[in-house]
Amino acid sequence: MATEAVLERPGGAATKSLLQVRELEAWYGESHVLHGIDLEVGEGEVVTLLGRNGAGKTTTLKSMMGVIGKRKGSVSFAGEETIQLPSRAIARLGIGYVPEERGIFSSLSVEENLMLPPQVKPGGLSVQQIFELFPNIKERLSSQGTKLSGGEQQMLAIGRILRTGANLLLLDEPTEGLAPVIIDQIGATIRMLKSRGFTIVLVEQNFRFAQTVADRHYVVEQGRVIDMIANAELDANIDKLHRYLGV
Amino acid sequence: MADIAATDVPTAALLPGETDKATLRLHRAIMIGIAIALVIAPFVAYPVFVMKVLCFALFALAFNLLLGYGGLLSFGHAAYFGMASYVCAFTAKNWGLTPELAILLGTSVAAALGALIGALAIRRQGIYFTMITLALAQMAFFFSLQTPRFTGGEDGIQAVPRGRLFGLIDLSDDRTLYWLVAAIFMAGLLAMYRIIHSPFGQVCKAIRDNEPRAISLGYRANQYKLAVFVLSASLAGLAGSTKAIVFQLASLTDVHWSMSGEVVLMTLVGGLGTVFGPIAGALVIVSMQNYLASLGAWVTVVQGVIFVICVMTFREGIVGVIANRIKRPL
Amino acid sequence: MFEFLGIPPQALFGQVLLGLINGSFYAILSLGLAVIFGLLNIINFSHGAQYMMGAFVAWMCLNYLGINYWAALLIAPLIVGFTGVAIERLLLKRIAHVDHLYGLLLTFGLALIIQGLFRNSYGSSGLPYQIPDELRGGQNLGFMFLPYYRGWVVVASLVVCLSTWFLIEKTKLGAYLRAATENPTLTQAFGINVPLMVTLTYGFGVALAGFAGVLAAPIYSVNPNMGADLIIVVFAVVVIGGMGSILGAIVTGFSLGLIEGLTKVFYPEASATVIFIIMVLVLLVRPAGLFGRAA
16 A cells, blocks of 8 residues: 555655655646656655756646646655646645745735635644744735745745645745845744654755755756755765756 | 637648748649639629629638738728728719729728727737727727718618729629629739738738747837738728629628628638638638528527637638648648 | 706706716626636627626516516526526636637627527517616706616616625635636645636626626616627727726726716717727827736
């Protein structure tokens, strides 16, 4: 049974596997973007997808969420195959999604943005807990969503999916374009979420940031996963990583 | 607005730049075929019927020029068709103009009206463009309704003399008139084909497919759009004027929005954005109207049903389907 | 009594009231068009036909089933809305992936069918619909005579328009709708059933048209052609106001009706075209429309 699948983590104890992606392929219209992504995420893990621009990281996240035109292969979440499901059904299984550029709705107030995603499972954070996490949001509830600063929008984008009870969070470049002190705050939030038992898949350009939050890193290139590096071994593999990322 | 014409037929297949030699040869053969058919037609069919088809085919070609090559869906083409029809009928009857002058004057008025409406309508795009053309055409309708001294009001302008071509050739005989109408149609078709395949037509296509890019390349998109609009309105006016001479009648029907809808339907049935589709569509719809004339108001229902069926299952239209089958733009 | 520019006040205010009534219909209909356009990206060409359907359903309710005006005010929009749901599910949904202009062509075809069917069954001369007993008569206000029914139409339209505004701008369901209008993909990725919302939105939009039809039935007679010309004016209203704002659609609708009414008093020849003329002016000065964001 899928739920009993056990993931061997290098340098760590085995955990129960929550998300398995097998030979995932995806297309934007005619263009074939993912050529077979394989990865696995254990319960309570924080995993990043690293790679150059256009490698297919965002597309991988979108394919897991089901918000891409055409996809093939297998994405199973908590033992359930989702490749045939529409994105609204995938969300209902307990997956929360923060898209690139945050996806704050300009025609909704901050409060409406926060309250928009329906609860999908019990056990989400209460609004009060979200306010404690992101006090800025509380003060601007009646503002238009997109009037917030970039960092506040990011917090709102994360905050609104914490309410829903989703236990897997897909975050697409949460640090993009943000000031260092905000990035630190996001990092602290992710570590806090991990400590509360959330499982997180993170797309990142910035591996220095990824290093501060993640357990493992998948390297994506040309629509494939070409390597996996445990966080503890990141420093030892730094040359290899530089080569992958072309920095 | 994404180009409606290219939704089903691959865009590349329609681009004039891509028309290869074989396609041009095919088109030439079709043109010759049409010319031959025009010569035979009056001997095998009722000439007035064929003339009606030709007038509406020219009208549909004009509409399709704007849609297929300007990417602009007008729902107000009855204005140019109808106003030209009125002007032609009025001047032929009250001023005693010879038919060629009356037709020319009607066409010019349609061009001027097209310039006026076009300049306003191209200020918005997509669905708004369509609504604006419809609303402005409705103004033309109200104008016609409220100026009975010019339009004859509900009765229209009746008993328009066909007159003598160049003051010489008597057109009262259907057969004689037929050759004039056939010549006008063929000239309109060839002119349109030239326009589509000229550098001007290529720029229009580029603007239709990607307006910001065309602008960044230095083309003044709005001037091109307006030019296509005026050309399209003029040809619609030519069709309307000719129709007034053929039926010796100009009436409110010609300026009504349902006429705008009819020309859209003809083009849709024949194939949006195809070169020859509007001709096929006009033939089908005019024949249908003739057969179903006894059904009265049911004709509207049938037309509506055809609209729905075409949009749901037959978006390529007759000629579009053939073009896809033989993998050549038609 | 005073006269204004040589116009007796009874005539002036009478036309103002008529203008407000027309404005009521412009407002309700353009509101429905805007809501539908927001989520489906199509212009609902059959909106006028669905308005006419509302009037006919009310007439049928009364004459075939003995259902009175007040019940029809609820039943007719429901029936028209239900046919809208069917149209969306059976037809519009299947062409959502192609150019949205096909949606316009499809709904134009539907308008021809609906109008043609009613014309075949009931002719074009129009059927009378009695003003309900409760609203017969009127009140002399001194400066004008106010027929109760006309006052009721204006009030009822305002209430419906403002309720719609409240529903869309101030409720949870409205937030879903606005979110789906702005970014359907992401809204769906939060677990919200966007396709269902699209269906219900179309149903709601045409139900509004049906409601306007019932209101109109006792004023204009019930006629298969009553929506055909009206919808073109409503298109002009939509071009003038832009479809970006709900309140904008309401304000534009009522004001244009008012202007049209005043034109009837001062320059009757232009009353049929004044809205089109305003549209031309707006296109020249503010092409995006009074409340529109640049398209």
